[in-house]
Structures are given as C-alpha cells and as structure tokens.
Amino acid sequence: MLLEDYRNERLRKLEEIRARGVDPYPAKSTRNTKISDVIDHFDEKEGQEVTIAGRVVAIRSFGKLVFIKVRDYFGEVQIFMKAEGPAPDGLFGARDIKLLDTGDFIEATGKVGKSQTGEISVFANFVRLLTKSLRPLPDKFTNKEERYRRRYVDMNVNPEVRERLVRRSKFWQATRDFMNKHGFIEVNIPVLEHTTGGADATPFTTHMNALDEDFYLRISHELPLKRLLGGGFEKVYDIGPRFRNEGVDDEHLPEHIAFESYAAYENYEDGMKLYEEMIKYVAMETWGTLKFHVGGFDIDLDCEWPRVKYADLLKEKFAVDVFNPDREQLIRILKENDVETNFDVSEARLIDHVWKLIRKTSAGPYWLIEEPLSLSPLAKKSTENPLVTERFHPIIAGTEMGNGFSELNDPLDQLGRFEEQQAARDAGDDEAQMLDMDFVEMLEYGMPPACGWGNSERNFWLLEGVPGREAVPFPTMKSKED
Known part of the structure; x- marks a missing residue:
C-alpha cells in the first residue's frame, strides 16, 4: 500500500x-x-x-x-x-x-x-x-536526508538518536555544573548585534522593523561577555546559539550551541588548567569515560596535556616561518595538499589553512599555544615574544576543541588590531572582524586582566563520534514539503 x-x-x-x-x-x-x-x-x-x-x-x-x-x-x-x-x-x-x-x-x-x-x-x-495517528511509522528509516528532515520519525524508529540527544543535554548540564561550582555566573546576552565580532566568520543579516535597522546574528558570545567584565562582573559565561553563514559539513553547522566564559584577574596559564579539568569532567559526566576512539584516533584524556608552540609546529611540519611568511610557499603547500580556497586572502589566512593540514592528523590531546599576533586580534601579546599571543587551543582527534586566551584590555592596541581587521574586510575578506568602536570605548573605561574561553557543541559531536547533523535534534535543511 x-x-x-x-x-x-x-x-x-x-x-x-x-x-x-x-x-x-x-x-x-x-x-x-x-x-x-x-x-x-x-x-x-x-x-x-x-x-x-x-x-x-x-x-x-x-x-x-x-x-x-x-x-x-x-x-x-x-x-x-x-x-x-x-x-x-x-x-x-x-x-x-x-x-x-x-x-x-x-x-x-x-x-x-x-x-x-x-x-x-x-x-x-x-x-x-x-x-489517533494518521501516518504509519516505517519499520526502517535509513535515508539520511529523510531522517534529518523528519527527525520526529527518526527518533521513534531509531531510538539511539533520542538517546544521543539525552547525552547532549547531559553534556551542557555538566558544563553548567562545572562552571557554577567554580564561581561563574551565567548571563544571557543578545543574539542581535549592530556589529558582530569575536570570531572569523561570515554573519547572517536580518532587519528590525521597529528600529528600521539591519542587525547581525551573533557569530560569537565574546564581546558582550567582556563588556560584562567592564561592568563589574568577575566570572561570567553564556551557553546558547550562535550563527555562522558558512557551509554545512561534518564539523560545521550554520546554527549551533556554543559556550563562552571569562574570568577576571586570570591569564591563559590559569585557563589551561581550568578548562582541561572542565573537558575531563564533562566527558566523565556525559559518557562515563576518558578514553575514546573517534575519527580513526585512540584518545586518552586522562593525562597532563603537553603544550606545543604554533610556530614550532609549522616550522617542523612544513618549514613555514610564520613570522616572515613566504606567500608563494604557502600557496604551493596548499595546492600540493589539494586545499581549495581563495588564494587572494592575507598571508595570515593562508597560514591558518596550512595549520589545519597539521591539525587534521593530530591525535592529541595537547595544547596549541602562542598563536601569531596576526591570527589573534583579541588576544594579549606574550610578554616574552611580542610577535605571538597568549592563546591556547586543545587539539584532540584532529579538531580544535576550544579557544582561549589572555584577553586584550589595552584600548589603543585593540583599536589598532580592529583597524587591521577592518582593512582586510574592506579588501574582500568576509570573515575578518569588524571595527567595533563601542567595545573600544568600553576598554577605555577599563576592563581588568582576564582569561577567556569558548567551545561549541562540536566537542560533543567529536566525542560522540558522529557528524554534526547526527547530533542535533533538527539540522538545517533546504525547504521541502510533502
């Protein structure tokens, strides 16, 4: 029938x-x-x-x-x-x-x-x-597009999908529990922004009729949360959706849940200790183990994670000098490794693409530290080497499982970096950050030294061992009606 x-x-x-x-x-x-x-x-x-x-x-x-x-x-x-x-x-x-x-x-x-x-x-x-049900549930439901489109059917026929979403909820609840135990306060911040920043990504644009102005959907929680530090908070975080107008693949969804936190009077050394502990805590609360086999990697989080310098890694793997980049060398490396990208972007963006070649083969866990200044417009310079920043990423199973740094709180330094980013944006780099004068103004009133951190639900997808669309309740799909 x-x-x-x-x-x-x-x-x-x-x-x-x-x-x-x-x-x-x-x-x-x-x-x-x-x-x-x-x-x-x-x-x-x-x-x-x-x-x-x-x-x-x-x-x-x-x-x-x-x-x-x-x-x-x-x-x-x-x-x-x-x-x-x-x-x-x-x-x-x-x-x-x-x-x-x-x-x-x-x-x-x-x-x-x-x-x-x-x-x-x-x-x-x-x-x-x-x-009274008017449509029968199928005995089997395996077509990916149909499963994603009719997730309510998928959860009934394939109960492991619903069980996965329960673990997703535990993942975020464990994150909240950990942060609350460490004195952080959850503060929900706006999704609509006049100027979007805090990450390298293309934003979605919308229009508010009441004000007759265009707004951006946030690509990051960063700048509003740091404004809270300027307003007197010392430990804050937010968990909620962010939106990046980019392609859909196993690691990227245009809409996804993300977490960011900021702690005054701390730096990236404090952050690495705290967030290594957090990732381990969340893993145990969600899956009951610190050992995973994902993406062809055997991962054991139960150790003290080593620290690896960004410049040393690129020099070792590709003989790239990140402080004196050779544009032709970078383009040659990317082409030899079949990387499809816009080669007219800045050297910093090309270096980032080369780094991703290394990342994809890295099992980890380890902390990637001291990213170059040109790639970190919101991070504080290292006191030992002004060419790098106090930035840290945990690398696990070929993925950056977070991003943190000692926050830049020098308003003039921040203005200069924003201007560089805006110039790159004006030159055609849609992912470069916008000049946010209101944020600079906040810094001029004064923001204490701080450590910031962010991670998305990509961490859940990774340790769950499934693509992003398998790990969210209703993945974004092209419109279609039966």
Missing part, C-alpha cells in the same frame, strides 16, 4: 471513532505510572492497579486475546486484553481493536502481572485513545 492509502484508511477509522462520540484527541491523560516503574519495580507493582500511557508500537490479536506493545519515554511494556462485553463510552475493548493502529497514543488501566510466557504485562479490560 502507498502512504496515501494507509492515511485514507486511518482517516476512515478517525471518522468512525468520532461517530461513536469519542474525542480522538483528548486534552488530558490520567497516567499515574511510568512504564519503567512497572518493569524495574515489578516485585512491588505486581498485583497493583496502574494507569500507563504511551505510543502503540505493535498490536497482535489471537482470537479473543489482544496484545498491545506500548512505549513511553521511559520504557516499553505489553498490555494484555481479553474480549469482554461492549466497551464503556469513550473506551476501546478487544472487539474494537481494528480501530487502533501502531503509532496511536493510548492509555490503559489494569493490574500488573506476567503473561503465560512470563512477559511483564498490564492486564486491562479496555484502553482509552489519546491521539
């Missing part, structure tokens, strides 16, 4: 149900017991009357006997029914079973026991319809 035929048959049943005076979509359920309580505490529940509710996943009928498998969020159990007399108004007995389908939501009241085969069951005379 075609889907249309199944749907038409269910519409016929819906009409018959309504003709009986039954509301197929009542507003309230009287459920008083989760299915997991019936299964996990059978010894206590046996013989007791309970009311359960859930989605019908299977219906079997043998003469006067009916077995209905029902699933709620917490588990799955069998409802056992015998054909009795006519069902009371609003209820369905074994004789009415043809009006029910898999996918329907029902409620059943009965005593807990075991069937003759030993299966835990709820023995009910009648069931109550809570929701």
Whole structure:
C-alpha cells in the first residue's frame, strides 16, 4: 500500500471513532505510572492497579486475546486484553481493536502481572485513545536526508538518536555544573548585534522593523561577555546559539550551541588548567569515560596535556616561518595538499589553512599555544615574544576543541588590531572582524586582566563520534514539503 492509502484508511477509522462520540484527541491523560516503574519495580507493582500511557508500537490479536506493545519515554511494556462485553463510552475493548493502529497514543488501566510466557504485562479490560495517528511509522528509516528532515520519525524508529540527544543535554548540564561550582555566573546576552565580532566568520543579516535597522546574528558570545567584565562582573559565561553563514559539513553547522566564559584577574596559564579539568569532567559526566576512539584516533584524556608552540609546529611540519611568511610557499603547500580556497586572502589566512593540514592528523590531546599576533586580534601579546599571543587551543582527534586566551584590555592596541581587521574586510575578506568602536570605548573605561574561553557543541559531536547533523535534534535543511 502507498502512504496515501494507509492515511485514507486511518482517516476512515478517525471518522468512525468520532461517530461513536469519542474525542480522538483528548486534552488530558490520567497516567499515574511510568512504564519503567512497572518493569524495574515489578516485585512491588505486581498485583497493583496502574494507569500507563504511551505510543502503540505493535498490536497482535489471537482470537479473543489482544496484545498491545506500548512505549513511553521511559520504557516499553505489553498490555494484555481479553474480549469482554461492549466497551464503556469513550473506551476501546478487544472487539474494537481494528480501530487502533501502531503509532496511536493510548492509555490503559489494569493490574500488573506476567503473561503465560512470563512477559511483564498490564492486564486491562479496555484502553482509552489519546491521539489517533494518521501516518504509519516505517519499520526502517535509513535515508539520511529523510531522517534529518523528519527527525520526529527518526527518533521513534531509531531510538539511539533520542538517546544521543539525552547525552547532549547531559553534556551542557555538566558544563553548567562545572562552571557554577567554580564561581561563574551565567548571563544571557543578545543574539542581535549592530556589529558582530569575536570570531572569523561570515554573519547572517536580518532587519528590525521597529528600529528600521539591519542587525547581525551573533557569530560569537565574546564581546558582550567582556563588556560584562567592564561592568563589574568577575566570572561570567553564556551557553546558547550562535550563527555562522558558512557551509554545512561534518564539523560545521550554520546554527549551533556554543559556550563562552571569562574570568577576571586570570591569564591563559590559569585557563589551561581550568578548562582541561572542565573537558575531563564533562566527558566523565556525559559518557562515563576518558578514553575514546573517534575519527580513526585512540584518545586518552586522562593525562597532563603537553603544550606545543604554533610556530614550532609549522616550522617542523612544513618549514613555514610564520613570522616572515613566504606567500608563494604557502600557496604551493596548499595546492600540493589539494586545499581549495581563495588564494587572494592575507598571508595570515593562508597560514591558518596550512595549520589545519597539521591539525587534521593530530591525535592529541595537547595544547596549541602562542598563536601569531596576526591570527589573534583579541588576544594579549606574550610578554616574552611580542610577535605571538597568549592563546591556547586543545587539539584532540584532529579538531580544535576550544579557544582561549589572555584577553586584550589595552584600548589603543585593540583599536589598532580592529583597524587591521577592518582593512582586510574592506579588501574582500568576509570573515575578518569588524571595527567595533563601542567595545573600544568600553576598554577605555577599563576592563581588568582576564582569561577567556569558548567551545561549541562540536566537542560533543567529536566525542560522540558522529557528524554534526547526527547530533542535533533538527539540522538545517533546504525547504521541502510533502
């Protein structure tokens, strides 16, 4: 049968149900017991009357006997029914079973026991319809595009998807718990900005009718959170969506959840200690282990992570001098490694592409430190080498699992770097940062020395071992209607 035929048959049943005076979509359920309580505490529940509710996943009928498998969020159990007399108004007995389908939501009241085969069951005379399903759930659901587009179907047919989203929630809750335990305060900041900054990315643009002005969707939480430091906060963070108008691949989604935090009177040395501890804590709380096999790498987070200097790594791997870059050499390296990019961008951007070639083959964990000044417009210069910054990235399984640095709080230095970024943007680099004079003004009032850090849910995708679209509830898709 075609889907249309199944749907038409269910519409016929819906009409018959309504003709009986039954509301197929009542507003309230009287459920008083989760299915997991019936299964996990059978010894206590046996013989007791309970009311359960859930989605019908299977219906079997043998003469006067009916077995209905029902699933709620917490588990799955069998409802056992015998054909009795006519069902009371609003209820369905074994004789009415043809009006029910898999996918329907029902409620059943009965005593807990075991069937003759030993299966835990709820023995009910009648069931109550809570929701009539008009489309049948498929037995299998494997096409990626269809799975992403109809995620609600995907979660029913492939319950591991729903379980993954539960771990995603644990991931962020563990992050909050860790930060709160260390004295940080969560402050939600705006998504709409006049000037977007804090990262190298192309923003989305929108228009606010009330002010008749264009706004950007934030690409980073950074600058508003640092304004909070200027306003007197000492430890702040935010977890929420950010938007980057870039391609969709295994590591990038235009809309995703990210976390950023800032601690006054600390520097990048303090940050590396804190966030190494945080990543380990979150991993244990989410997966219960510090050992992972992802992307072909065997990763053990349970060690003291070494520190590797950015310039030393590029010199060792490609003989690149990041302080005196040879543009032709950089382009040659990228072409030899089949990197497709715009070669008219700055040397700093080309160096970053070369670095990513190294990163992809790095198992880690290690801290990448002392990124060049040209690549870090918001980081404080190193006191030992003014050509590099006090910036740090944790490298794990070929991925940068975060970004942190001693924050720049010299307003004149910051203005100069913003002007360099704006010049690159004016020259055609859409990912260069914008000149944000309001932020510079805040720095002129004074911001204490601080360490900042940010990571996105890419960390979850990585350690979960799945692409980004597999790890979010509703990935962005091109519009399509059935």
